[in-house]
Amino acid sequence: MTISTEGPRGLFGELYLRSSRPFLPEHVSVAEGDYLAARFAEGQATGLLLDLGCGHGRHLGQLAGRLPGRVVGVDLDPLSVAEARAVAPVTRADLFRLPFRRDAFGGSLCWYNTLGMFEDEAVPVALAELARCVRSGGWVIVHGTPPHAAQRQPEANYDGQLPDGSHLVEQVRFEEARRRDQLTRHLTLPDGRFMAASFFIRYYAVSEWEALFDAAGFEVRWVHGGVDGSPLGDASVDQIVGAQKRG
Ligand SMILES: C[S@@+](CC[C@H](N)C(=O)[O-])C[C@H]1O[C@@H](n2cnc3c(N)ncnc32)[C@H](O)[C@@H]1O
Numbered sequence: 001m002t003i004s005t006e007g008p009r010g011l012f013g014e015l016y017l018r019s020s021r022p023f024l025p026e027h028v029s030v031a032e033g034d035y036l037a038a039r040f041a042e043g044q045a046t047g048l049l050l051d052l053g054c055g056h057g058r059h060l061g062q063l064a065g066r067l068p069g070r071v072v073g074v075d076l077d078p079l080s081v082a083e084a085r086a087v088a089p090v091t092r093a094d095l096f097r098l099p100f101r102r103d104a105f106g107g108s109l110c111w112y113n114t115l116g117m118f119e120d121e122a123v124p125v126a127l128a129e130l131a132r133c134v135r136s137g138g139w140v141i142v143h144g145t146p147p148h149a150a151q152r153q154p155e156a157n158y159d160g161q162l163p164d165g166s167h168l169v170e171q172v173r174f175e176e177a178r179r180r181d182q183l184t185r186h187l188t189l190p191d192g193r194f195m196a197a198s199f200f201i202r203y204y205a206v207s208e209w210e211a212l213f214d215a216a217g218f219e220v221r222w223v224h225g226g227v228d229g230s231p232l233g234d235a236s237v238d239q240i241v242g243a244q245k246r247g
Pocket of ligand 1: 052056111114
């Protein structure tokens, strides 16, 4: 059987960067950076930390300031990689085939529903790669949206102007059976250029993460509902799972 690890077509790169960044203000990345640095310190993560699907480097930038020389990133999109390299070392590579040696890292993070953008069957492949590259006792921190938060807004559509004058239209439909949002994103730039992509985001329940991590050789140690470290609850819009590699 061939496992599909293909991500969304046409989303990452210019369309993603232009349409996502206005919704990710600096104070959000600062709070996330504080949280991540604190979690890695608390877990006594040693050595290098890998940002899996680091994008344009918003967490790398935060962590590089707090943990100098200890963070590196990996991403497949050339535009994002070029930008992220301004703040930390970044390898352009596929997260399903990491070009790193066994036990290279003391921890890793994967933020913003990144692992939910691939078919379910691909996630164990990504976790197996992390299990190979993260040493025993090391940490993986995965961030996403809890399923109940997506369920609450079955049609979270957006139609508005971005600060650069672009017009963004996003249509979202929650598919209950597959716990996925099905999205189409259209962006028209002020110069008339048009970009579009269709993609999905799968929202994993904590019990699903527990099973996925267990199969990959990790133990879920904590789950938070936000970067304030609060427990996951009905009102949470974030779900952050911290798992430790078994020794
Ligand atoms: C949802 S974005 C999150 C970016 C970043 N973590 C953040 O929070 O801003 C997902 C990122 O994963 C990258 N990506 C998608 N497929 C990938 C793959 N197969 N290998 C490596 N990176 C990939 C995209 O280019 C994009 O930057």
